[in-house]
Amino acid sequence: MTDNVQTYTIDLIPGDGIGIEVIPPAVAAVNALGDAHGFRVNWRERPWGSAFYRAHHMMMPADGLDQMADGDGILLGAVGDPDIADTVTLWGLLIPIRRRFQQYVNLRPSRTLPGVRSPIGDTAFDMMIVRENVEGEYSEIGGRFNQGTREEAAVQESVFTRRGVSRVARFAARLAADRSGTIVSATKSNGILHTMPFWDEIVDEVGAEEGVAVDKVLIDALAARFVLRPQSLDVVVASNLFGDILSDLAAALAGSLGIAPSANLNPEREHPSLFEPVHGSAPDIAGQGVANPVAAMWAAAMMLDHLGQASAARELEAAVFAPLAQGISTRDLGGDCTTEDYSAHVLERLRRV
Ligand code: GGG
Numbered sequence: 001m002t003d004n005v006q007t008y009t010i011d012l013i014p015g016d017g018i019g020i021e022v023i024p025p026a027v028a029a030v031n032a033l034g035d036a037h038g039f040r041v042n043w044r045e046r047p048w049g050s051a052f053y054r055a056h057h058m059m060m061p062a063d064g065l066d067q068m069a070d071g072d073g074i075l076l077g078a079v080g081d082p083d084i085a086d087t088v089t090l091w092g093l094l095i096p097i098r099r100r101f102q103q104y105v106n107l108r109p110s111r112t113l114p115g116v117r118s119p120i121g122d123t124a125f126d127m128m129i130v131r132e133n134v135e136g137e138y139s140e141i142g143g144r145f146n147q148g149t150r151e152e153a154a155v156q157e158s159v160f161t162r163r164g165v166s167r168v169a170r171f172a173a174r175l176a177a178d179r180s181g182t183i184v185s186a187t188k189s190n191g192i193l194h195t196m197p198f199w200d201e202i203v204d205e206v207g208a209e210e211g212v213a214v215d216k217v218l219i220d221a222l223a224a225r226f227v228l229r230p231q232s233l234d235v236v237v238a239s240n241l242f243g244d245i246l247s248d249l250a251a252a253l254a255g256s257l258g259i260a261p262s263a264n265l266n267p268e269r270e271h272p273s274l275f276e277p278v279h280g281s282a283p284d285i286a287g288q289g290v291a292n293p294v295a296a297m298w299a300a301a302m303m304l305d306h307l308g309q310a311s312a313a314r315e316l317e318a319a320v321f322a323p324l325a326q327g328i329s330t331r332d333l334g335g336d337c338t339t340e341d342y343s344a345h346v347l348e349r350l351r352r353v
Helices: 019-037 050-056 064-068 086-100 162-177 195-210 219-228 240-254 294-307 310-325 339-352
Strands: 006-015 039-045 073-078 105-111 126-132 142-145 153-156 182-187 213-218 235-238 261-265 274-277
Touching: 006 019, 019 039, 019 073, 019 294, 019 310, 019 339, 050 086, 064 086, 073 086, 073 294, 086 274, 105 240, 126 162, 126 240, 162 182, 162 195, 162 235, 182 195, 182 219, 182 240, 195 213, 213 219, 219 240, 235 240, 261 294, 274 294, 294 310, 294 339, 310 339
Parallel strands: 006 039, 006 073, 073 274, 126 235, 182 213, 182 235
Antiparallel strands: 105 126, 105 261, 142 153, 261 274
8 A cells, every 4th residue: 555655765874883873863863753744764774884895895786876876865874994995995885976976065064063162162153065076186097106116106186177166166156145155165276286276267267157255265274264263164165185174174173073964965866865974984982882973863964954854854953953052962072971872862852842
């Protein structure tokens, strides 16, 4: 028998380390919201990652991407294992997903939250980092030469295309048009001779077309500005590598990497988008049950927004942040909650709404 309940198919990849610990509470929260808001999620469990690699010498099945192509989204925990090269784990799972599904925007919100102490004191900020996600410095072009000799060398090429830069800049500009009207663009066009001046030119063109101001800032000065004046930042657009670094910095300034979510978006919705905490597998705390579930739950809220369930997303955000405001937190934020304790507080709030 079929019913008319809106059903979403989501591929679930807990992955490695603390990913396996923070994804179940995110799923429980989405299921609870589905009951209240009249939607359902068909979770397709994908036990892919480093354990799969040990058994099969690959991070996911050869047809793994095909298996997910008809889904409405992907929720991922973390990728990385201390005994397997990061190049194998990342390039065997997360990066192929981002590329095949043209998830060219990696949207990383970062803001100070009530109850969370920032290492820079009381300065409140609220920014959106728009990271280019499928090209740039993350490239397969290059190689190692003359290995084992005194002439040993490594070459790594960056790839910036007009299409790639303009589409991510346009996403950032349209986001800024609804916010401060300015995009801050991370560059290094004084030292990087070809790609960064190209990036600057295109971001300027797109900014003018979209009617927003463009503030180009050298990445070194921008890193300092993140620490000294984060409140002066709203929408930041950056290349793959710069965006990755800046978003970890922003998360640390907001209080912890454990609270930073991200959405790997295919804005045209031709392919599934992927939602994940910014943090990795954290092998130093994996298996102890102390990981912070906030980032994974917030990422699930971003997924609900993308699916068109905005009111459920707002409810989830409110429930995830509320315990923090009452001084309830996990170890990374100075509290004593386990992952399970903190998740129970969130789920209790969702039940009360
Ligand atoms: N939560 C996803 C994860 O495990 N990320 C690990 C990582 O190193 N990502 C690198 C990247 O986003 O480029």
